Amino acid sequence: MRRLRWPHMVGICTVTVALVLGVTAAPASGAGGVSATFAKGSDWGTGYEGKYTITNGSATARSSWQVEFDLPSGHRLSSLWDGSSTTSGQHVTVKGTWNGTIAPGASVSFGFNVAYTGTYAPPANCKLDGGSCSATGNPPTDPPPTDPPPTDPPPNPGGAKKLGYFTQWGVYGRQYFVKNIKTSGSASKLTHINYAFGNVTNGQCAIGDAYADYDMAYTAANSVDGVADTWDTGALRGSFNQLRKLKREFPHIKVLFSFGGWTWSGGFGQAARNPAAFADSCYRLVEDPRWADVFDGIDIDWEYPNACGLTCDTSGPAAFKNLMQALRARFGTSNLVTAAITADGSNGGKIDAADYGGAAQYLNWYNVMTYDYFGAFNAQGPTAPHSPLTSYAGIPQAGFNSDAAIQKLKSKGVPASKLLLGIGFYGRGWTGVTQEAPGGTATGAAPGTYEAGIEDYKVLKNRCPATKTIAGTAYAKCGSEWWSYDTPATIRGKMSWTKSQGLGGAFFWELSGDTTNGELMTALSGGLG
Structure with a gap:
């Protein structure tokens, strides 16, 4: 960004924040299968942090996973990490990305934030690969295939x-x-x-x-x-x-x-x-x-x-x-x-x-x-x-x-x-300029409200209105000052x-x-x- 001088900078500090999670519910019995368990972390009154942990208690590696759950009315997903999510109404579907593979005995997780109004309630109707999130459930032996994790994320939808x-x-x-x-x-x-x-x-x-x-x-x-x-x-x-x-x-x-x-x-x-x-x-x-x-x-x-x-x-x-x-x-x-x-x-x-x-x-x-x-x-x-x-x-x-x-x-x-x-949304200018056309000499930076040589558009439009353009950009000479801006x-x-x-x-x-x-x-x- 621009060369900056920061007036009145106060309270400089360095913050490293540890992620603090609440108590995790123990997996259901029958841990020889694959399970997904939910844990609630911090709650700030209008939202909370949640986490699902997928544990592979079987003897074979899992090449992919998909977790689904429903958010209560008044709750909405505001962000999610370590997974790829889609939502339909209150229903959320999350697929593994870079962490899709789970070795026998290993676990992976994804986290998310939920914004809510009213009273907190946990997600409901959890499904893992189409079956129960409990290890005693019956998820498919071969989980449905998922697309490989994209290395080139697509541009955001919605136009320019x-x-x-x-x-x-x-x-x-x-x-x-x-x-x-x-x-x-x-x-x-x-x-x-x-x-x-x-x-x-x-x-x-x-x-x-x-x-x-x-x-x-x-x-x-x-x-x-x-x-x-x-x-x-x-x-x-x-x-x-x-x-x-x-x-x-x-x-x-x-x-x-x-x-x-x-x-x-x-x-x-x-x-x-x-x-x-x-x-x-x-x-x-x-x-x-x-x-x-x-x-x-x-x-x-x-x-x-x-x-x-x-x-x-x-x-x-x-x-x-x-x-x-x-x-x-x-x-x-x-x-x-x-x-x-x-x-x-x-x-x-x-x-x-x-x-x-x-x-x-x-x-x-x-x-x-x-x-x-x-x-x-x-x-x-x-x-x-x-x-x-x-x-x-x-x-x-x-x-x-x-x-x-x-x-x-x-x-x-x-x-x-x-x-x-x-x-x-600003201009740059010189003072001590005698030539109107670009290419003239100067003696220094033109005065600016916050920094010499720089001024906001909202000031320049009245202080030194643009009169000509070159290379798609406007410029003007006002007295001994020369400014260019859009x-x-x-x-x-x-x-x-x-x-x-x-x-x-x-x-x-x-x-x-x-x-x-x-x-x-x-x-x-x-x-x-």
């Missing part, structure tokens, strides 16, 4: 993805809350939200800002549903609770917990030394029972594998693929696993430094960061649009444009449907190009840069259809 980042620090100086996603009209247009960021440290996923994430008490005025947070023991607060409320009103939205970013990518190198341990730490954090129903998966923003960002990584070209493989194995096929990646399409550049083609089989999609190509981090210029869609005569560096990045990723075997085009018109053009390339959709950084009525979100959504 429209994903926006929500930043945890926006609740401080920016005063941008989850509620604003609703009041701007963006919630009805988004399909996915990435919550940024979790930290990566000591080889593990960790909470980035505990106060903003799950402890900040919201007033009724700032809350999604107009209800203030409580200080009751065990009550979830902060942005996590607000996202939970948003999903209740807009159940089509999926939320992913994003880890890393420009500031916190330095920890990925250590994580890559033990991918399985890293993946397990991330899984336990994302699926913490206090907020497991909030998140539908994980997003990794490693800037940049085997290349340089804020720091330089030397973990090798296979490290990224190995990390993604471990995450998919741990999160299973029911959760989303995605990654934000470089858009450096130059020869020998960052895309060439890691095996993005090989890793794609484990991911639902890539968020290709097709912005920040040029900016006042090069203080003297030359001025150039920070998010050019295509190349143009005089572009400062070959391969630094969206088209070059997308074509390079396609050439490495990444399916177009797994590529999302990146849009910046407008509703250029976003519609980029969305048309996105569809022509067969891409999976688009994403943007980030929600607080838009106007209060969601001008850019409306253009993005309308352009994708």
Whole structure:
């Protein structure tokens, strides 16, 4: 993501959460057969964590398994891991994926979260491979065949993805809350939200800002549903609770917990030394029972594998693929696993430094960061649009444009449907500029509200209205300042190009840069259809 300065960051802590399960019911007598037993874990009043353990007490290996059960009225499955699930009304069917084989005397399990209203009641009418879940039942001798576990998870159904980042620090100086996603009209247009960021440290996923994430008490005025947070023991607060409320009103939205970013990518190198341990730490954090129903998966923003960002990584070209493989194995096929990646399409550049083609089989999609190509981090210029869609005569560096990045990723075997085009809801600018056309010199970064050289669209549209476009991006010279940014018109053009390339959709950084009525979100959504 963008180069960031995080004002007012408080409550930084690292959290590793152990999964605490309740008492497991003992299998029925006759343990020479195969059984499935249910155990209830944590219960937070509106949901609980459950687990089924399938035990093979026979003398022969099982090559697959299928567990079915019914949830009581008012209960619904909100997430599931270590299995592939389908639901029909209250009936849930779960099949083994990577854990389908059970050796004699061995056990496997799958876990899930259930959201409920009213009073808790356990699942009922359990069936294992069509028969009783008790070992004294009569499941088929040869369980029905199941499809092999997919290594290449299919894209989510429902058409083009429209994903926006929500930043945890926006609740401080920016005063941008989850509620604003609703009041701007963006919630009805988004399909996915990435919550940024979790930290990566000591080889593990960790909470980035505990106060903003799950402890900040919201007033009724700032809350999604107009209800203030409580200080009751065990009550979830902060942005996590607000996202939970948003999903209740807009159940089509999926939320992913994003880890890393420009500031916190330095920890990925250590994580890559033990991918399985890293993946397990991330899984336990994302699926913490206090907020497991909030998140539908994980997003990794490693800037940049085997290349340089804020720091330089030397973990090798296979490290990224190995990390993604471990995450998919741990999160299973029911959760989303995605990654934000470089858009450096130059020869020998960052895309060439890691095996993005090989890793794609484990991911639902890539968020290709097709912005920040040029900016006042090069203080003297030359001025150039920070998010050019295509190349143009005089572009400062070959391969630094969206088209070059997308074509390079396609050439490495990444399916177009797994590529999302990146849009910046902000501009980059210089000061000390005398030339209106791109390519001029400058004396430094133009002033910005939060960071020099960067400004939100909602400010720039009035402060320095766009007058011209180049390479599909708008720009303007206002006094001695020169700014480039996307407008509703250029976003519609980029969305048309996105569809022509067969891409999976688009994403943007980030929600607080838009106007209060969601001008850019409306253009993005309308352009994708």
